[in-house]
Amino acid sequence: MADTTENHQVAIVGCGVIGRTHADTISARPDATVTALIDGDAAARQALATRLTEAGHPEPKQYDDLTAALSGADISLVAICTPSGTHAALAEQALNEKKHVVIEKPLDVDLTRARRLGAAASRAAGHGVISSVISQHRFDPGSALVAQAIRAGRFGQLTSAVATVAWWRSDEYYASAGWRGTWAQDGGGALMNQGVHTVDLMLWFMGRPVSIQAQAIRAAHHAIEVEDTVVATLTFESGAVGTLHATTAAFPGGRTRVSVHGTEGGAEVEDDLLRRFNADNSTEDVPVEAERPGGHVAQYEDIFGAIGNGQQPGITVQDAIDALATVRAVYIASTLQRPVKFIDVLEGRYDDVEVSRGIGLPPN
Template identity: 35%
Template sequence: MSAAAPRLRVAVIGTGLAWAPHRDSLRDLSDRVEVRCFVGRTMERVAQQCAHFPGARATTSIEEVLEDRSLQAALVLTPPSTHLEIATRLAARGIHILLEKPLDVDVQRAETLVGACEGHGVTLAVVFQHRLRPAALRLRQLMDEGALGPLTNAAVDVRWWRPQSYYDAPGRGTKARDGGGVLLTQAIHTLDLFLHLAGPVVEVAALAATSKAHRMECEDVVTAAVRLQDGALATINATTAAFPGSADRIELSGTLGTATLVGGELTVCWLDGREEHAGAQAALGAGADPMAFSHELHRAVLNDFVRAVQTRSPPSASGRSALAVHRLIDALLLSAQSPNFVPLNS
């Protein structure tokens, strides 16, 4: 039996809203990962997190990470607008990166970030944990096998809820910090999984708005029609203005059956009368508490990242693969600004 691989030595950069599931994942995988350093805006905040990881040190300077030659990887959990600068500096130092979504605030910055990591030969994994849901893995297998037959149509629905207090936090829902609203911050997970399952989108027509439920800069309601590369048509609906919030839904219909993925549960109805089920429902953070979900999938992402770094193989959600959903979101928002609508006379 071969000896176990040494623990991956990591730094954690950012301990804000997204930190909790990563914290619990790092605890669970302490036999595979050693947290050496925390970086945050205030020493008080990062020092509190060090208490959970004996031996880790606290700092407010990323320079300490760059100067520590023992560090192999970093979890970057900071606001989107900071990702490009942090990731490019880490990559230049040869540090592998597990990056919270989105890659950055726009496609151009995202492409630059991915290019920098590839240029320096470091692993860049993105926290798209929905790809690792057991039900999603089963549906991906069915799609790879062509089991549903050619797709005829599809639908994506993300009907979530966020109270105004969520958007009252400084910078939230702004282009400067977050890069956008419901598409880039909430629906990005489901849209990424949709592309991962159904393949590329080649054409979009969209509407986007800020509803009367929120005071915010960016969109909280989007509806769109899209054409997939194989010619099938699909609809996309995304909002954070649907109280009380419900599980995200992807439905793929083919010539041999229909697969419906609701949250973590898959149902496949076959044309010949068979029915298949996989996965199970779980709390998903679709309502007022954005962190009301298990850290199980974040643990799977972290475990996959460690595997990718140690074996020098691709992660389940690479930076390059994550660019597809950024391009889709960019196209949806660009389409929503188009004046090409057909009026109906009453």
């Protein structure tokens, strides 16, 4: 539990849809107040400020940029809710000012910036400053139960995993904001934007991959730069294998599912709820209540608890770097049309590969 004697003073950077989610989650807590809103769009700032005040919360100060906010407002934590390609630079700026940082997924779209942020986060941790990246589905009760069972060996030897994100996004969705569907700010398509949470869950369950091969295409949305459909196969350090699929070209939109399989059991999480759970060599499903996901509320509880207890949060910047490197490895493998080693991508040996040239129409 968080230390409720402390009043966390939070700045929200980016006042769009996800910024509202963070603001609502934070302002609902008795130990936290949104004290600053930062966005170059004055109308977006004002709309979120009005939302907070109409809900009975103090009116936050408003700023065009983070630099002004850091010098002008009382801030202990900065929540980064801007387009993906801006995350690392803003987070590093806040950490350099000894502010705790929460970054919306993904960590960034560029591994070089992500590694630099990782180093900054490590330095800041030495001064008691925490940093975390939103991956709220690790806090869903069903996903947590699966992870616990894996750590306890209740599924036996893990043999395989299957992860799929079958969603639909219209052309209007991509046109609704200039950064959507671009390499520079979105960093990728169906996998980077919609699928990164599922990638994170797969890594949490299965561990780091060793090698990855993939095919990424634009199947339906030809006005965007990035992929709308991708399929990959992964080999993990344990020897298990997995398949990963993400698409925004599955009208009218399907389900998100992660399943893990082992010699003594397995489980399936579908749309954030645990649908199947066998363990300890039993053929009977263990009854599972349909508990609702934990979401941002549960992750912020973990974050504020880490601050209050002087500990690292449940999800670190390094966890997010691993997820980003996996996504990048998928794009690189598709571009090069051959398997790539995860460690080579993680350590920067493929940083000069232009993945944009490898994403196109389905091959004839």
